[in-house]
Amino acid sequence: MQNIHTHAWEPNLHIAAATRAEADRSRGAPMDLTVDFDRFMADNEPFERTAVFGLKAKLTGYWVPDKYVAAFVARAPDRLVGFACVDPTQDGALSDLRHAVEDLGLVGVKMVPMYAGFDPRDERCQPIYAYCQENGLPILFHSGTTFNAAAPLAFTRPWLFDEVAIRYPELRMVLAHVGHPFCDECLVVIRKHPYAYADISALFYRPWQFYNMLISAQEYHVTGKLLFGTDYPFAKGQESIDGLRNANAVIGESGLPRVRPETIEGILERDAFRLLGIERSR
Template sequence: MIIDSHVHAGEYYRHFSAAFAQQMMPTTGMPPEALTAPEARLLAEMDAAGVDRAFLLAFDVRRVEGFSVPNEFVADLCARHPDRFTGFASVDAGTPGAAARLRHAVTGLGLRGLKTAPCYLRMSPADPLWNDVYATAQELNIPVLVHTGYTPAQNADGRFFPPRLLEPVARNFPDLRIILAHLGRPWTTDSLDLMARHTNLYADLSIFLSYQPLAAVAAVLAQARERDVLDRVLWGTDFPFATMADSLARMAALAQDPAPWPANSHPLTPGEYHALLGGTAARLTEPASAGHSAPSSPREEHR
């Protein structure tokens, strides 16, 4: 099964503001109007690329950006296509009742993960205001996808880009599975170091895989292999900021062509390739009872 672990729901003007689209899209080479993912386009993109399932993300940044992609909107899409979408809620810990909204999104709306955007909300992912949200996610046994790394959004606070800010969260919530979005680019080495120290940390390749030179991607994946964390890296695109077919073509090259890889490394093995493309993502979102131990690597955590 091929799973895109980072896909945005939402439509231009209906959800995303024109100003936000104008800030975000120039780095992709696409016009602002391309920041849209209506239902038909989502399914067509997946079908054309051969993607079986997508982690479909809500996006709550209303307090700072003035818009949101609501949990209810994502839940409705997932209810219509339960075989194609796994829905991730989004909440803002800077507004009262965030943990309760997350609980409702999971137990009432049927969403199965959480997407947070701390730098967009101008707060640290380790701000104590997030603690009730993290505790609720840990109790409900759902993964948390956290934006890490650079974003061109002008209202975002660059102090909160680095993935290392999540280290106390990983330490204080050891059963909370946290996905570092975008591999924390440009702090990719820091992300891998964090993953080596904490086995509840994962990372996705969204945006990083699509726009960085293939040799740079191969070098980072080689580092992940050396640190024994490659089995916690997920393929993802950040659609509609990148296309699924192009991203999958780059993944295929990383499995077949030795040229981009460092001299002391080698292309992805079949096992690594299949884990990246969906095996790890499927394991992260397997239904489980709240309070049960989260799926984890067999390796001990390095403190």
């Protein structure tokens, strides 16, 4: 198993106080955003490899330096894969990214249009996308809603990434959280583009939406594009695995269509890092 979506940060240093306070909305209960390395590794024990990133979004008060992520993954280089973060609204975004890739050894990119307040089609993104496509760097985009009041929902709709994929057909991209609650919109985007994927992180705890998303994915024949992730610290490893394996619990014996075992096990067994072009040797 692999985990394509986790966060590492020191909340007091890297996340503004007002933003930390809003995190309790994420699961409707007090949320501790602390990421302790040992607890992180224990939580990710089920996964052979885990992608790790911070967040960079000036607008909503997230700023995790790439060198922090690089140092975090360097403590377990066989298990952890570091992604850089880019906020294209800030000067020097491309040169910071080049430094993160060429000097710090990060092998993927995380971008959060809604949190940073930019349209994914914004001209300021184009040099970043071109660099990533040229250098085989996958971009994992946040897509779907958030608990942060200042983050505009207008920039998070999955259809916006369709235009990015049309313009950069070889760019490998992952739309996080299957664009919740716009899951069907996300599924039709990833269906069109050979190199567009979605991760199922942080969805299982809305079991009705999660079940319907998986049924839709079966009907659109895109289950092969769904990647496993947790969104640690918002959701933990084992509960995310169990949540996926229990996806049919919400329908009981109602006779509604069932999420097929091969859909579930396929997601858990999928080699996401290979699909995203991330080689072990890098």
